[in-house]
Amino acid sequence: MNLILLGAPGSGKGTQGVLLAQRLGIPKIATGDLIRAAMKDGTPLGRKAKGYYDQGLLVPDDIVLGLIEEVLGSPAAGQGVIMDGFPRTRAQAEAVDRRLQARGRRVDRVLLIDVPEDELVKRMMGRAAQEGRSDDTPEAFRQRLAVYREQTEPLVTYYRERGLVTTIPGLGTVEQIADQVKRAIGE
Numbered sequence: 001m002n003l004i005l006l007g008a009p010g011s012g013k014g015t016q017g018v019l020l021a022q023r024l025g026i027p028k029i030a031t032g033d034l035i036r037a038a039m040k041d042g043t044p045l046g047r048k049a050k051g052y053y054d055q056g057l058l059v060p061d062d063i064v065l066g067l068i069e070e071v072l073g074s075p076a077a078g079q080g081v082i083m084d085g086f087p088r089t090r091a092q093a094e095a096v097d098r099r100l101q102a103r104g105r106r107v108d109r110v111l112l113i114d115v116p117e118d119e120l121v122k123r124m125m126g127r128a129a130q131e132g133r134s135d136d137t138p139e140a141f142r143q144r145l146a147v148y149r150e151q152t153e154p155l156v157t158y159y160r161e162r163g164l165v166t167t168i169p170g171l172g173t174v175e176q177i178a179d180q181v182k183r184a185i186g187e
Helices: 013-024 031-041 044-054 061-072 090-102 117-131 138-161 174-184
Strands: 003-007 082-084 109-114 165-169
Touching: 003 013, 003 138, 013 082, 013 109, 013 174, 031 044, 031 061, 044 061, 061 090, 090 138, 109 138, 109 174, 117 138, 138 165, 165 174
Parallel strands: 003 082, 003 109, 109 165
Antiparallel strands: none
């Protein structure tokens, strides 16, 4: 099963992705984790990514998609993958679709974890205080949310048109949300 988890920063998609990966026994792909691991391991793609990373630039799609391709080709991904927060744009979604199709696979379900903005800000401010991050102000976080929504809305539309999106209300306990995720994928 190939799943995509979408949701704003603070929506809980990372937490749900870990739980889902454990339950299904398939890898969870988070692009930041892939990039950091490739840089640490000194792989060819990791060295390319490091050049951008060290300059404070976003790692280009071709490098990120190359890292994803490596995971898709691994034995661990034979039964599927969970993509956490990627793709982020329609162009990335189309590229992921092509890579999956080349392997005779497809995106099976997109889970959109929906949390009201006020709750997201509350969660992020709590996390910022806990981690001692003075740069995470409510205004800065609201700006990141605006960018997320601007980039993600066309992506959600793309997947909705294909009948793949299930919206999961992201309020409640981790366990309550996990139960909704289970139902959404027919578990």
